[in-house]
Amino acid sequence: MSMSPDGLWSIGELAEHAGVTVKTVRFYSDRGLLPEASRSSGGHRRYGPGALDRLRLIRSLRALDLPLPEVRRVLDAEGEPGPALADAVAGRLREVGTQLRALRWRETALRLVQEAPPEERADRLRLLGAMTTPPTTDAPARFWRAWLPARMPARSVSAFLEVAVPQPPDDPRPEQALAFARLHALTSGPCPGGAQPQPEAHREAGARGAAVLYAGLAEAYELAAVQLRRDRRPCPGDALDGFVAAYAEAYGIPDGPGFRHRLARQLAADPRLDRYWELVSEVTTRPGARPEPTPGAAHDWLLAALDADLAAAG
Structure with missing residues (x-):
């Protein structure tokens, strides 16, 4: 690896030893990633012995598709560049993961349109084309935020959304992707009859009472889910008592x-919410697994248990 008497290389010599073009060396030099040691009397760039290793490192980082600002950060790290390199690689891995998710969703969407019966193709295209790729949870989150009391404590809202809003799967099966697209359409479309109405329970409980209500309902839904997993018919018991107690405490009655009797009249079925929870179940159920009870299924079970309790009492 011969060098000139002054221990420096010309831009052409450095490019030859690195196995790259002169244009490549000039590109990295112009961006400050590959400093030159000096200039010849004729104004030509000259590079020191460390330039070859630096150029090889730049090429290796770029081969991992690290952007130039990240390459600069690694090169400028004082001492051992390990931590800066680890951070840059971790960031790139996150970006690649997002890109792979987008590609998997795009592939699934294309197959859903391709394999749809001709009469359903346009509708599927509309549903799937209305979402970003990969999709976000923005639409269902907005739906529930509009449905919950406006001044409900932020912590209570976050706890509810964590349970109520399903995350889109990273590698969706066709039926999951279609269900999520329908969920997006359901929650982003206009409500029947205009603005989304607040449930009577919210108006009576108020914002702070609603926080108490949903904390109690979460416990009642867990108890009802146990009964649903056992295929138990709706019946009075701890789950129903907790369900009613949640409303009683929120109302102060x-x-x-x-x-x-009053609660049974107040809690009318909502077909839109029933459809929402059906779609959530389709999105979240694993292949071959039994669907886990959703809060919507638990709520319906408890309403039926309330009706059975009232019927038994005459």
Whole structure:
């Protein structure tokens, strides 16, 4: 690896030893990534012995598709560049992961359109084309934020959204992708009859009472989910008592037969919410696995249990 008497290389010599073009060396030099040691009397660039290793490192980093600012950060790291390199690689891995998710969703969407019956193709294209790739949870989150009381504590809202809003799978099966597209359409479309109405329970409980209500409902739904997993028919018991108690505490009214009759009249079924929870189940159920009870399924089970309790009491 011969060098000139002054121990420096010309730009052409450095390019030859590195196995790259002169244009490549000039590109990295012009961006300050490959400093020159000096200039010849004729103004030509001259590079020191460390330039070859630096150029090889730049090429290796660029081969990993690290952007130039990240390459500069690694090169400028004082002492051992390990931590800077680790951070740059971790960031690039996150970006690649997002790109792979987008490609998997795009492939699944294309197959759904390609394999759809001719009469359904346009509708599927509309559903899938309305989402970003990969999709976000923005639409269902907005749907629930509009449905919950406006001044409900932020911590309670976050806890509810964590349960109510499903994350889109990284590698969706066709049926999952289609269900998520329908969920997006359901929650981003206009509500029947105009603005989304607040449930009567929210108006009566108020914002702070609603926080108490949803904390109690979460416990009641867990108890009801146990019964659903056992295929138990709706019936009175701890789950129903906890369900009614959540409303009673939020309203500041004692539990009793009169309150239960009133609650049964107040909690009317909402077809839109029923459809929402059906789609959530389709999105979250693993292949070959039994669907896990959703909060919507638990709520319906508890309403049926309330009706059974009132019927038994006459």
